[in-house]
Amino acid sequence: MGVGKALTQKGSERMRQFPQGFLWGCATASYQIEGSPLSDGAGPSIWHRFSHTPGNVLGGDTGDVACDHYRRWRDDVVLMRELGIRAYRFSIAWPRVLPEGRGAVNENGLAFYGRLVDALLEADIIPFVTLYHWDLPGSLQDLGGWANRDVAGWFADYADVLFGRLGDRVHHWITLNEPWCVAHLGYILGQHAPGMRDLWAGLRAVHNLLLAHGRAVLAFRQRNMPEGRIGITLNFRPPHPGSQSEQDRAAARRAHAYHNRLFLDPIFTGRYPDPIVQWFKDSWPETLQSDQDVIRAPIDFLGVNYYTRNVVVHAPGTGLLHTRVIRQPGPHTAMGWEIYPEGLFELLLWIHQAYGSPVLYITENGAAFEDRPDPSGTVRDTDRLDYLRQHFVQAHRAIQEGVRLQGYFVWSLMDNFEWAHGYSKRFGIVYVDFGSQKRTIKQSGHWYCGVIARNGLEN
Numbered sequence: 359m360g361v362g363k364a365l366t367q368k369g370s371e372r373m374r375q376f377p378q379g380f381l382w383g384c385a386t387a388s389y390q391i392e393g394s395p396l397s398d399g400a401g402p403s404i405w406h407r408f409s410h411t412p413g414n415v416l417g418g419d420t421g422d423v424a425c426d427h428y429r430r431w432r433d434d435v436v437l438m439r440e441l442g443i444r445a446y447r448f449s450i451a452w453p454r455v456l457p458e459g460r461g462a463v464n465e466n467g468l469a470f471y472g473r474l475v476d477a478l479l480e481a482d483i484i485p486f487v488t489l490y491h492w493d494l495p496g497s498l499q500d501l502g503g504w505a506n507r508d509v510a511g512w513f514a515d516y517a518d519v520l521f522g523r524l525g526d527r528v529h530h531w532i533t534l535n536e537p538w539c540v541a542h543l544g545y546i547l548g549q550h551a552p553g554m555r556d557l558w559a560g561l562r563a564v565h566n567l568l569l570a571h572g573r574a575v576l577a578f579r580q581r582n583m584p585e586g587r588i589g590i591t592l593n594f595r596p597p598h599p600g601s602q603s604e605q606d607r608a609a610a611r612r613a614h615a616y617h618n619r620l621f622l623d624p625i626f627t628g629r630y631p632d633p634i635v636q637w638f639k640d641s642w643p644e645t646l647q648s649d650q651d652v653i654r655a656p657i658d659f660l661g662v663n664y665y666t667r668n669v670v671v672h673a674p675g676t677g678l679l680h681t682r683v684i685r686q687p688g689p690h691t692a693m694g695w696e697i698y699p700e701g702l703f704e705l706l707l708w709i710h711q712a713y714g715s716p717v718l719y720i721t722e723n724g725a726a727f728e729d730r731p732d733p734s735g736t737v738r739d740t741d742r743l744d745y746l747r748q749h750f751v752q753a754h755r756a757i758q759e760g761v762r763l764q765g766y767f768v769w770s771l772m773d774n775f776e777w778a779h780g781y782s783k784r785f786g787i788v789y790v791d792f793g794s795q796k797r798t799i800k801q802s803g804h805w806y807c808g809v810i811a812r813n814g815l816e817n
């Protein structure tokens with residue numbers, strides 16, 4: 359598309375028009391919104407165990423109720439229709455479908471997701487299903503979880519149940535959400551479930567997550583569903599060196615390899631980034647030559663989660679990579695993340711140019727701010743509106759440069775359980791009063807509805 363077509367002059371306003379058919383949406387995840395973690399035959403997940411273990415989640419919050427979406431899903435689909443979203447990214451809780459992680463299917467759990475998918479289709483909303491968004495069945499963690507190489511087969515079998523039962527109606531599948539977070543936060547730092555602090559286990563989790571992804575892609579291809587598309591969602595934090603010293607530039611390269619290339623390179627090139635294999639040499643897992651052919655099974659799209667960048671300096675003996683992140687001046691979100699919209703453009707262009715112009719979806723972008731309803735009940739979250747508008751502008755820039763960006767999912771549809779932060783951090787474009795469960799569309803949500811209707815941005 360030429361630039362001229364995308365920048366239309368309407369009156370005094372300049373419109374940034376997105377391509378026809380661009381999929382504007384919102385994203386959520388099962389453990390963060392559903393509640394009812396053990397209802398109707400569901401088994402406990404590692405996040406059910408982790409949040410019920412004192413000290414792991416701020417304020418002792420758990421996902422026991424969350425947004426009560428398991429019971430309020432019909433009203434939430436009505437809300438999505440009011441917002442006018444064209445697609446909805448949500449995850450399926452593995453322990454609802456396979457309570458033990460393997461073996462017998464829990465028909466009640468599968469039926470919940472079947473009803474949700476049918477309601478979305480009825481509302482003309484395209485479902486994007488994430489197969490795994492961190493809620494591993496506890497019984498599989500008892501067998502080592504992602505550190506056990508057998509998990510690749512367990513995950514592929516679980517995925518195949520869903521391909522078989524929902525594949526007639528769901529045509530967009532995401533195998534894993536942010537495997538980097540699963541391994542790094544869950545197995546190395548211990549800040550997320552299962553709360554392990556074990557580099558050896560964490561690096562094996564990296565490899566087994568990739569194997570599991572590849573085995574699920576191969577199972578999907580076996581199903582021969584020509585309308586179906588499958589990909590993976592990875593999180594990225596473009597690192598900038600804190601200075602032009604060679605030490606800081608080397609630190610930024612290490613951070614880049616670990617944060618951004620650790621999963622991207624094996625999937626697209628069949629090889630781990632050399633700097634990382636060298637850096638972790640003594641702890642690096644044993645792998646089979648045949649593994650790389652499974653891991654690099656071609657995918658149809660890449661999901662990109664972007665929130666911020668990191669400014670990195672060399673810090674001998676500090677942390678995993680001997681690096682430290684330097685807080686920057688300027689605006690930050692309630693998570694303490696720098697607001698750096700240009701980083702989205704930089705990231706999309708890098709992936710486009712370095713990995714063969716894949717089809718991309720922004721599967722998460724959003725911001726937490728201290729939202730409060732005013733006396734009339736209105737939530738004037740202008741800071742979130744500005745954050746999203748600035749990032750939409752950068753996404754539009756990327757499309758102008760030829761990036762094959764085909765959709766954008768705002769994180770999140772509604773305020774929800776923010777992992778170790780509990781309910782203290784609000785990312786939604788819909789406000790949730792967790793006492794009454796009342797939903798209120800925030801100013802950003804009303805604004806987003808207009809962007810979707812115009813399929814573009816007014817200045």
Ligand SMILES: OC[C@@H]1[C@@H](O)[C@H](O)[C@@H](O)c2nc(CNc3ccccc3)cn21
Nearest residue numbers: 387535536539593663665722769776785
């Ligand atoms: O923190 C906001 C969201 C979270 O609610 C989603 O479940 C998760 O997919 C998600 N990933 C990121 C970005 N990745 C990240 C990296 C390091 C620490 C925390 C998040 C942000 N978010």
